[in-house]
Amino acid sequence: MIANTEVFLDTNILLYAALGRDHAGHRWGRAREIVLTEDYCTSAQVLAEFYNNVITKSAQPLTPEKAREWVRVVAMKPCQPITTAVVLDGIALSHRYQISYWDGAIIAAAERIGARVIYSEDLNDGQTYGTVRVENPFRDV
Numbered sequence: 001m002i003a004n005t006e007v008f009l010d011t012n013i014l015l016y017a018a019l020g021r022d023h024a025g026h027r028w029g030r031a032r033e034i035v036l037t038e039d040y041c042t043s044a045q046v047l048a049e050f051y052n053n054v055i056t057k058s059a060q061p062l063t064p065e066k067a068r069e070w071v072r073v074v075a076m077k078p079c080q081p082i083t084t085a086v087v088l089d090g091i092a093l094s095h096r097y098q099i100s101y102w103d104g105a106i107i108a109a110a111e112r113i114g115a116r117v118i119y120s121e122d123l124n125d126g127q128t129y130g131t132v133r134v135e136n137p138f139r140d141v
Contacts, residue, residue, distance in 0.1 A: 005041040005078050008110035009034070010120035011049040013137065014042075018050075018070050019058050027138050034119065034137060041078035043086075043109035045102070047071050080109040097129055107132060 016024035016031035024031060034040070054067045062070070080086065082105075089112070090105030097104070103122060107129045110118050118134050125136035 005114045006116055007038060007040045008106075008113065008115035008118045008132070009040050009042045009046065010106055010118060010122060011046050011053065012121050013119050014046070014050045014070070014074060015053055015058075018054050018062060018067075019060070022060065023058050030138055035074075039077075040119075041080070041110075041113050041115055042074060043080040043106070043113070044082045045086075045105055045109060047075060047079065049102075050074075078113055080113040082109075083112075086112055093130060099123070 013031050013034055016027045017035040019028075021028040051067050051071050054062045054070070055064055086105060086108045089108035090101055092104070093099070093107050094101045094104030097107075106118065106120070106123075110132045111130050115132055118129075118132050119137045120134050121136050121138060123129065123134040125134060125139055127134050
């Protein structure tokens with residue numbers, strides 16, 4: 001296991017932290033706390049999704065320069081690259097669990113980097129997929 005890989009962040013956690021209270025509402029504080037205080041890892045897929053969404057899918061998007069800076073800083077944490085193995089494992093997981101390829105690739109990346117938990121709102125809270133368990137960090141917020 002790589003250092004600081006216990007928790008894998010899905011894209012929404014980064015989006016909520018970056019876009020602020022006006023966009024994320026009550027989720028902003030918890031997302032900001034996670035990004036600032038917890039050890040975590042992520043993947044190149046998450047960084048790419050974050051960049052695309054944070055500059056295009058908000059009433060007040062970040063500038064491309066500000067979004068790039070967020071990506072640069074988050075990428076200082078352990079980051080699983082997109083590899084052929086991640087893609088193939090993502091496909092297999094998407095079929096096994098009847099989820100989207102993109103969610104399967106998130107799980108595959110988390111497994112590859114050695115995470116035990118994925119923070120996500122998009123997958124089923126409390127469910128174990130392969131070797132990782134999903135936790136919705138906003139369930140009590």
